[in-house]
Amino acid sequence: MICDNLAHIQKTIARSAHKAGRGPGTVKLVAASKTVQPDAMLTAVRCGQMVFGENYIQEAADKMVRLPVAIHWHFIGHLQSNKTRQAVELFDVIETVDRWKVAAALDSHARSFHKNLSILLQVNIGREPQKSGVLPEAAETLLRKIAGETSLRVLGLMTMPPYSPEPERSRPYFRALSQLAQRLAALGLFADNDRVDLSMGMSNDYQIAIEEGATLVRVGTALFGTRQP
Numbered sequence: 001m002i003c004d005n006l007a008h009i010q011k012t013i014a015r016s017a018h019k020a021g022r023g024p025g026t027v028k029l030v031a032a033s034k035t036v037q038p039d040a041m042l043t044a045v046r047c048g049q050m051v052f053g054e055n056y057i058q059e060a061a062d063k064m065v066r067l068p069v070a071i072h073w074h075f076i077g078h079l080q081s082n083k084t085r086q087a088v089e090l091f092d093v094i095e096t097v098d099r100w101k102v103a104a105a106l107d108s109h110a111r112s113f114h115k116n117l118s119i120l121l122q123v124n125i126g127r128e129p130q131k132s133g134v135l136p137e138a139a140e141t142l143l144r145k146i147a148g149e150t151s152l153r154v155l156g157l158m159t160m161p162p163y164s165p166e167p168e169r170s171r172p173y174f175r176a177l178s179q180l181a182q183r184l185a186a187l188g189l190f191a192d193n194d195r196v197d198l199s200m201g202m203s204n205d206y207q208i209a210i211e212e213g214a215t216l217v218r219v220g221t222a223l224f225g226t227r228q229p
């Protein structure tokens, strides 16, 4: 089942990338595995999935010891500054940096571990009061400070648009994130301004996200099935 889902998602990714005039290799699938048991994750690994996204530090730590060390881990949950040390120890990419305090703490831990840490800036592109993420108009200032004062590698931007059961509703938000990334890249603020990552799109709207330029899609339900609360 998981392997069939994975094959279907990979095919859909390739089709959406093609539609946008891009190669299938330009989009990476991040398997969003919160609440998913290690055996199910191991099934996905056996079928070729090597990048996983986790939302909770302790849950991730508990599962990591039971899974292959070659897995590439992205942190996609809300990060509190008192959890940044563990986040740096456990994860390869932190996708949800949205304020200076967290960026500074990650940088200080990354330096002490001699780790070249990659991050994404999470942007609250829909300006929802209950959501994490830097507001679009504040992204440049935060990014300038991170680029100027830390050794963090800022790969690009991440967002979660306002939820809608209608995937097309997400398109303007994805487009806005892509345009914001282009503007910031023109200012030279990312680690590689010719190849800026856009982490956007989940189970119900990843096709639209890819059409609008996503390079990372975070898919949980479509791969592992409905989560138990």
Ligand SMILES: *Cc1c(COP(=O)(O)O)cnc(C)c1O
Pocket (backbone or CB within 6 Å): 032, 034, 055, 076, 077, 160, 202, 203, 204, 218, 219, 220, 221, 222
């Ligand atoms: C859970 C989660 C996803 C995956 O959502 P699905 O709808 O299950 O694909 C993606 N991104 C983040 C930040 C998540 O928390």
